[in-house]
Amino acid sequence: MSRTVSLRWALNLRSGTSCEERVDEGGFPLMGASGMIGRAARCNTMAGSAIIGRVGTVGAVSLAHTNCWASDNTIVATAGPTLYPTYMYYLLVGARLSELASKTAQPLLTAGAIGAQRFPVPSLAEQHRAAAFLDDRTSSLDALMGKRKAQLELLRLKRFSAVRDLLLRGHHGAKTKKTGLAWLPEIPADWDLVPLRYLTVCLDGKRVPLSSSERSDRQGPYPYYGASRVVDHVDDYLFDEPLVLLGEDGAQLGNPNLEVSFYVEGKAWVNNHAHVLRPAGINGRFLTEVLNVFDRNLYMSGATREKITQDEMNRILVPVPPASQQEELVHRILAARSQHVKLENALRSQMHLLGERRQALITAVVTGQFDVSTADGRNVTEGVSA
Structure with a gap:
């Protein structure tokens, strides 16, 4: 009872x-x-x-x-x-x-x-029985979710690798020249290697941070960007033009397989944790892809928190192909990204389904809707292949 x-x-x-x-x-x-x-x-x-x-x-x-x-x-x-x-x-x-x-x-x-x-x-004896049942059934779901998580991480690595590979190879058969960069040892001979300061106009002075309480009072339709993503939506905007954002600080800078740069079109608000760059003489989407795969360790500072200062950012060496090649590379990069994103979304969908089934099973047991003494729970992973 x-x-x-x-x-x-x-x-x-x-x-x-x-x-x-x-x-x-x-x-x-x-x-x-x-x-x-x-x-x-x-x-x-x-x-x-x-x-x-x-x-x-x-x-x-x-x-x-x-x-x-x-x-x-x-x-x-x-x-x-x-x-x-x-x-x-x-x-x-x-x-x-x-x-x-x-x-x-x-x-x-x-x-x-x-x-x-x-x-x-229920009684302690019934609790022990229910806990043992759930330990057994959720372990199979957890194992499947762990497998999906590993597959998702592998896909993410392949996605970044595909971008690096396109930059490294440039055009098939093109003559190359050395760069002196470990992450990009050579580029096609008709490409340039240019410091970022000559390719962008920095708009950091127009950034305005808002506290969580301020954002709570100013909810609206415009994305509010932080260092690595949209963190909220507010009632006004600071920028309304094509821009490249680069994370200024945060733990994501230390992980070479996490995105730190975003291409933004339209109205947006950006806080003081992301550099705001107006592309000048370079395709903004192409620059975004480069800033997601360059070696950040060469430009990071900070003893306790990773940071790319404005001075260090301006020194970043960017491979710059002719304009027509930039557009072509963006097209190829986005096509490769699209395939990876489809697979990643399918895996996330499966992980979500597994998580929901795990949650539903646990809720059913602890609310008394599921009698563990008469059910075997073998169908908790039905419809999700290994």
């Missing part, structure tokens, strides 16, 4: 705390909203606790298998005497906590919102 109770009576909830003592090796896992983000010298959370994303990846749930440090971006849940810790984890996953977050520019989840949720709590 199960009795339905508010979660505040079945588990203990508290906020995580900021970690002041990080270590490079050893120590304890440092847990953020979406999982492990580093190592901590001390722990503030015991094994068996559930770590819940409070801000950032709101509502994400992970189970602490060892003692750890839960950061201030999390809420920590520990099981009361009526809850088995692993079942508590599934109960929280089944609660779809992301749907409880505040509807603001920066969604926030509170312990009060979690505690107010009501769920049936």
Whole structure:
């Protein structure tokens, strides 16, 4: 028999705390909203606790298998005497906590919102049985999602490799000349190698950052760009012309297989984390592709945070083909990108389907809609091939 109770009576909830003592090796896992983000010298959370994303990846749930440090971006849940810790984890996953977050520019989840949720709590013996069932069934779904994630990463690598290959090869059969650059050792003889300052007009002085609260009050149709993507939409714009954006700072700069440059047409707002460049004498789309594959390490500075300063940006050496070849290369690059994007979207769709089936199964079990004693759950991956 199960009795339905508010979660505040079945588990203990508290906020995580900021970690002041990080270590490079050893120590304890440092847990953020979406999982492990580093190592901590001390722990503030015991094994068996559930770590819940409070801000950032709101509502994400992970189970602490060892003692750890839960950061201030999390809420920590520990099981009361009526809850088995692993079942508590599934109960929280089944609660779809992301749907409880505040509807603001920066969604926030509170312990009060979690505690107010009501769920049936079966006997400890039934909880053990349900947790074992879910461990078994979700492991197959997790394995499939892991395989899809690996395939997606491989496709992303191939996409960047395809762009580099087109730049390296230029035109088939063309005479080449040395560049002195490790990432682009030679280019066709009729290409030039030009510092970025001579190919663009920098419009960084027109950027205006808006805080999350300011953006919350100014929601609208115009994309608001940060270092690596559109992070919001606002009610006004700063630019209305073809532009190339280049991330100025952020962790993505250190990963050569993440995009840091974007071609923007139309009305947009850009904050102070992306350089704003007006192409002058070069195809903007071509320049965007080059800025996504050049060796960023040659131009990055910053001891604790990767950064490309305006001075360093201006020194970036850009391979410049004749104008007609730029258009042709853009066409070939976009055609190759289109094929990769189709495959990537298909994989993302499969991952989404697997995630939804995992979520639906867990929710059905913890709400009592799915009787684990009579069902085998063999169809949870039906329709998704290995």
